[in-house]
Amino acid sequence: MSDAFTAAEREALYKAIFSRRDVRGQFLPDPVPEEILHRILEAAHHAPSVGFMQPWNFIVVTDPAVKAAVHADFQAANEEAAAMFEGERRTLYSRLKLEGIRDAPINLCITCDRERSGPVVLGRTHMPTMDLYSCVCAVQNLWLAARAEGLGVGWVSILHEQALKTTLGIPGRIVPVAYLCLGYVSHFEAGPELESKGWRRRLPLESLVFRDRWEDREPG
């Protein structure tokens, strides 16, 4: 058997990549079957990790009371965030829907245990944040697998780290990397909502690619 993907397999992978969206407002209340949740968590668990550290944990939140508490944390942080923008930009910011915490049937916090495999980790010695980046790889695996399952995912980072830790009872050494809203959706948008709502456009790829060395030019 060849190690290469067939054309259809390749297409399916790119379809997941290009049609994955950050979902905030399109969640349906339909329950997510346990075996599907398990499949996407397995996908996350098969992410690469520095020194094969596998520093992640997955806190699956379904209790409406816990979701409501996280939503209150979001609201407090979001008011602070809105105040950082001026004039029209603030008005636009305030109109954006930036979370689906209470609408999504499942919320999922992906955390990083920075001490999982002892103090010396193969590959992390000179770049200590690599364990955190490994957890982000797990997030992306889950996000793409969810898309292939027809499930939407939305990442909510408008939260104070300590407030989230307190609300979820996360111990001191553990870092919450991603708070995700997860569930079936009415539809997937064709492109990023921040683009369709006029917040920011996708930069042209060519403007971001350098050859051999850093080039001193602005993207876009």
Ligand SMILES: Cc1cc2c(cc1C)N(C[C@H](O)[C@H](O)[C@H](O)COP(=O)(O)O)c1[nH]c(=O)[nH]c(=O)c1N2
């Ligand atoms: C680390 C990180 C953190 C956040 C996000 C993403 C990532 C990678 N995004 C989603 C972000 O806005 C979105 O990915 C981009 O706008 C591109 O859109 P698509 O993901 O392609 O739909 C996001 N979106 C949102 O509405 N509220 C949020 O708090 C965050 N936080």
